[in-house]
C-alpha cells in the first residue's frame with residue numbers, strides 16, 4: 369500500500385533547509401489564497417535561493433499560475449508573507465505599497481505563457497516597450513539595447529525587427545517574449561509554462577536558451593511547468609505543488625528519488641496512484 | 654373538472670422570493686459594474702497630466718475611430734435628413750407651412766440627431782472594436798504583461814482611446830448636423846418647393862448658440878461614456894474568445910442605454926434650466 373494521508377504526506381515533506389552558505393532571494397511563508405470557497409493555496413512554504421533556477425511542478429489547476437501571480441505582485445495572499453531580499457533592500461510583497469511594487473517590478477522579468485506580445489506593435493517596439501515607456505530612453509539607445517537583447521535569445525534581429533508578432537512562429541514569439549523580459553536586465557525572472565504548446569524541437573531550443581541565460585546572466589529564475597522533462601533539464605532544484613502545498617522540494621537528483629508517492633507517480637507517469645484519485649475526485653482542489 | 658390556476662397561485666412562496674432575489678442580485682451586479690466603470694473614468698482623469706506622452710497614440714486612435722466613421726455617419730445623416738423632411742413636409746404642406754421645414758429639421762439634428770447618430774455609430778463601430786481589442790489583450794495576458802513592466806494600462810491603453818473619442822465626437826456631430834440639414838433642404842426644395850435659402854433662414858431663426866454648443870457638449874459626454882464602458886468591459890474580459898464576444902455585446906447594449914439616459918438628463922437640464930437663463 370502506498371496510500372498516505374495528507375498529514376503523513378506533509379510530515380514526509382518538511383521545508384528543505386536552505387544550505388548555510390546560500391542566501392534566499394525569496395521567502396514564502398504560510399501562504400494561503402482562496403477564490404471564494406475554493407482554497408487554491410493552503411500554506412505554501414518555499415525558499416528561492418539567490419542565483420538558482422527553481423522549477424515548480426504541478427498538475428493542471430494545482431495553483432501554479434496563482435502562486436506565480438503572487439510573485440508578480442498581481443495577487444495578495446489571504447494570509448502569510450512573501451519576502452524578497454535584494455542585495456540592497458528587502459521587500460514584503462504581501463504588503464508592498466504602489467511605489468515598492470514599482471521598484472520590485474523594475475527588477476523583475478516575466479515570461480508569459482503565450483508570450484503576451486502586443487499585436488499592434490513590431491518586434492522592435494515590443495522589446496523596447498519598457499525602455500521607451502518606463503525608462504524613457506532615446507530611440508537610438510532603445511534600438512541598441514533591443515538588438516543586444518534579441519542577440520541574447522539568438523534571434524536574427526535584422527530580419528524580424530520590423531515584423532509584427534503575428535508574422536512570427538510560436539517559438540520565435542516565445543524568444544521575443546524572453547528578450548522583452550531580459551531587456552531591462554532583471555535580477556529575477558519568472559517563467560509561466562515556458563514550453564507548453566511548442567513542438568519538441570522548439571521545446572529543446574527554449575530549454576537550452578533558459579539554461580544558457582542562466583549561466584550568462586546569473587539571474588534567479590522561478591519556472592512553473594508541468595513538463596517534467598524540461599524541469600530536469602533546466603532546474604537546479606525542483607519543487608512539487610500538490611493540493612495547495614509544496615509536498616516535495618530538493619536538488620533535482622534528490623527530487624528524483626523522493627519517497628512521496630505523488631512525486632513518484634508524476635515521475636513515472638503511471639495512471640495508478642494518488643494523483644489519479646485526486647483527479648477522479650474532481651481535480652486537485 | 655379542470656381548475657384554472659392564476660399566475661399568483663402557481664407561484665409558490667419560494668418562487669416569489671427567488672424572483673425578487675434574482676432581480677435584486679442582477680441590479681446589484683449592474684450597480685457594481687457601473688461603479689467599476691466610474692472608477693476607471695476617474696482613474697483616466699488622473700492620468701490626464703500625462704497626455705503629452707500619449708499624443709501619437711491619440712492621433713492614431715482618432716484616425717481609427719473618427720475618420721473611419723465619417724462616411725457611414727454622413728450617409729446615415731443624409732438619409733435620415735431626407736426621410737424626416739419627407740414625413741414632416743407632407744403634414745406641413747396641409748397648412749401651407751412647408752417653409753418652416755428648416756426650423757424643424759435643423760432643431761432636430763442640431764439638438765438630437767447629430768449627437769445621437771454620432772454616438773450610435775461610434776458605439777457600434779468603435780466601442781465594440783475597442784472592447785474586442787482590449788478584451789483580446791486581457792485574455793492573452795498582454796494587460797498583465799504591461800502591469801508587470803510598470804506600464805499603467807489606464808495611461809497606455811485607456812487614456813488615448815478616451816481622448817480620441819471625446820475629440821472625435823463633436824467633429825462627427827457637426828458633420829452629421831450639416832449633412833442631415835442638407836438632406837432635408839434638398840427634399841424641401843425639390844419635393845415641397847420651398848427654396849434652399851428659405852430652409853436655411855428658417856433653421857437659423859430657431860437655432861441659437863445654446864442649441865449648437867449643448868449638442869456638441871452632449872456628444873463629448875457620449876464619447877466619454879462609450880470609451881469608459883468599452884475599456885472597462887475590455888480590460889475585465891476573462892474566458893478566452895467567448896469572453897471577448899460577451900464583452901463586445903455588453904459594451905454595445907450598455908452604451909446604448911447609458912447614452913440614452915445621459916441624453917435624457919442633459920436634454921432636461923438644457924431645456925428646463927439653461928434655456929430660461931439664456932433667453
Ligand SMILES: Nc1ncnc2c1ncn2[C@@H]1O[C@H](COP(=O)(O)OP(=O)(O)OP(=O)(O)O)[C@@H](O)[C@H]1O
Pocket residue numbers: 403408426427428429430431432433434435594
Ligand atoms: N481569479 C480567479 N478567480 C477564481 N478562480 C480562480 C482565479 N484564478 C485561478 N482560479 C482557479 O484556481 C485554480 C488554480 O488555477 P491556476 O491557474 O493557478 O492553476 P494552474 O496550476 O496554473 O493550472 P494550469 O496548469 O491549467 O495552468 C483553478 O481551478 C482556477 O479556476
Ligand SMILES: [Mg+2]
Pocket residue numbers: 432433434
Ligand atoms: Mg497556469
